[in-house]
Amino acid sequence: MFFWLLVIFIIGTAVGSFLNVVIDRTIRRETILGRSYCDHCKATLSSIDLIPVVSFVGLGARCRYCRRPISWQYPAVEAVTGGLFVLSFYALSVNNPFEITKFLLYLFLVSVLVVVATVDVKFSLIPTSLVFLASFVSLFYNYFFLRSDLFVEHVFAAFGAGIFFLAIVLLTRGRGMGEGDVILGFLIGMVLGFLEMILAVFLAFSLGAIVAIMLLFLGKKRFGQTIPFGPFLVCGFLLSLFWGRELIALYLSIL
Ligand SMILES: [Zn+2]
Structure with missing residues (x-):
């Protein structure tokens, strides 16, 4: 091993x-x-x-x-x-x-996510065409390898997450979040399905809040300044992808 x-x-x-x-x-x-x-x-x-x-x-x-x-x-x-x-x-x-196909899908997804997070940190933008490509690849994977009810669930989760972020972008008039985050949300739903998508988004907001407070305290950012949200979405996505089932089971056992 x-x-x-x-x-x-x-x-x-x-x-x-x-x-x-x-x-x-x-x-x-x-x-x-x-x-x-x-x-x-x-x-x-x-x-x-x-x-x-x-x-x-x-x-x-x-x-x-x-x-x-x-x-x-x-x-x-x-x-x-x-x-x-x-x-x-x-x-x-x-x-x-x-499952070798799932392994290859994961390798492709983590590669895309590394590029997305780094580009967002470095240039404050999300390479949307790359996220679109990953969404399509995941859609095809789901179509061929998931049970039909799960396939439907993942598509609904993708649109659910996409609409959620679109609502935030429209309500905040594009300050803080942009179209890149909408498409990234779509990808997260497509890959994870409903429950783990919600976990990923929750983790992203939690991490974002923690880091924002730390930056304010350290005086690196002033109140009202924005930080790119893409890297937090990517972190939430990865945590949920690798440990989603365990984290959800842990949460349910505490309840
Ligand atoms: Zn040189």
Whole structure:
């Protein structure tokens, strides 16, 4: 088991390295093909500079050519993607017969979520076309692999969450939340179904409130300033995806 977890982690960091390219270049509207280069001096990076996480540590967080600092985004995205790949494998292999299609769906979803959260933190916007794509992939997966009553439930959950966030956007006139959050809500409902979608949204608001209060206390934000909500939705989504059943059972046992 440990050997496979390690292999999956390493594959995850390599995918994370690709996701970093997607994050930076989709916003600049560059092609995702072509060699990677330093953000500062534009030097083309050689393969030894591109080993996930290892190169960042080995180079002391600085570019080999111009010695200026490399953003923490790069190793963080690589390590988080590796971790989420391992979690996906672990979550699907304990207590269940292993379903390879579901595993691949999870890998695709966590990759999309890493890009969405990072782009929202960095540029305060959500790459909606990517979230749309993930919603369609999940819709197709549900259609072919879920019982028909569950399929209907997931579609209803998707529209329920989408309409909920749309109402918030309309009521607040787009301050704080945007269309990206509406589509992200739609994806969450499509993947999780009703109960776990509600859990994900609840966790997102709770996390958002905690972090907002902390930022106010630390003086990093003033009252009335907005912080991007996408990363909290992504965190709530992931928590509910991996531990939703356990969290709901825990909640019901307390009642
Ligand atoms: Zn450089």
